[in-house]
Amino acid sequence: MMWYDSSDTVPGPFLQERNPYEEKPPEDEENEEKRGVLQFADYEAYLDDLVLEEDVVRLESYTAARMIVALGARHTGVTLTMPKLLKLQAKKRENLKPRRRKYELASENYYDNQGNRKIVPKSKSSRQHEDSLLTSLPGSSPRRSGREDALMRELAIREKSNRMGVLATIILIRKFNAHGHEISGYIDYEERLEMEKWEHYFEGSKLLVPRPGDLAYVHWKHGTASWKPSRNFRVILDPVRGMIFQHRHDRKIMITDPKAESFGCGSTRVTVNDSNYEQVVLYDHLVRKKL
Incomplete structure (x- = not known):
């Protein structure tokens, strides 16, 4: 192990030999959702x-062919129901032009978009209260003179995207x-x-x-190790590549071996030099989404 680094669709084929009540594979629905659904003014369109055209010719009736399509009996793909289509259209409109921001950036009061530290004036009592918390908060340590905030700077840049x-x-x-x-581990930043x-x-x-x-x-002194899936990644223990992670949504693999030729499709590895830590590495995965 390397520590270092249900459905709303209407199934059923049209003029196929397979069972008309057989549920179509998920990829059929995924292909249907890739269509430009925003071009349709309503469900009828x-x-x-x-x-x-071949369905109309074979059935000798446009009305019959349209009825067959509405029932989901198509050569390929699936027919979305009206609620499914409206939901998908609303989702795509929201992605194109969000009505409001659904999150608050915790870093916006301390770093700008380029990761530059903002000057936040504090009163003397506020600084004294902060210093009193340094030894009481979990994960806290005494403030160092000239302390580097390289990790927080990098995470501030990535917060909005995550x-x-x-x-x-x-x-x-x-x-x-x-x-x-020594304590070490992998953290799902967004989680x-x-x-x-x-x-x-x-x-x-x-x-x-x-x-x-x-x-x-991993707590090396106690000899304890644990791993668990997060809301974004699955943990895979590979006998050759060690611990690797699979993104839940696009199913792409992220490789953590620093000697690997590639860290995975859409994944990069960045070493961060921060004097507060023995080692810090950021693995960034660009999430592939359906347009």
Whole structure:
């Protein structure tokens, strides 16, 4: 193991030899959803577009051919029901022109879009209260003079993309705790963004560390190791490539072996030099989505 680095569709074929009640494979529906559904003014226009000329010739009736299409009896693909079509149209319109932002960026008060640190003035009492929390918050450590925030800078740049689902980032961290014991693990960045408040991390009063509930976690002193799937990734223990991750939505594989020729389709590996950690690596996966 390498630690280093139901359906709303109406099934049924038209003039096919297979069982007309047999459920069509999921890829048929996926292909149907790739159609330009926004071009149809209503459900009637959508059905008209599905009628094929050869069906009209064979049935000798446009009305019959259209009725067959409405029932889902087509040569290929599936026929979306009206609720399914309307839902898909609404989803695509929302993706093209979102009505409102569905998230709040925890980093926007501390970093700009380029990852440059903003100057946030604090009162003396606020700084004293922050310093008193440094040793009490889990994952916190005393502030170092000239402390680097390289990791938080990189994560601030990636926060919006991860929250939008365009990018999926896995964070590899190796760090020694206050007792000198090494703790390491892989963190699903987007999942942790949703699970907790990140203002403490971006502000600098708390350090990000792996937890037993993350994608992978190892406490070397205790000899304990755990791994679990997250909301974005599945964990695969490969006998040759070690621990690899599969994205849940586009099913692409992310390889963590630093010696690998490729880290996976749409995946890159970035080493971050941050004096607060022994090692930090970011694995970025560009999520492939249906247009």
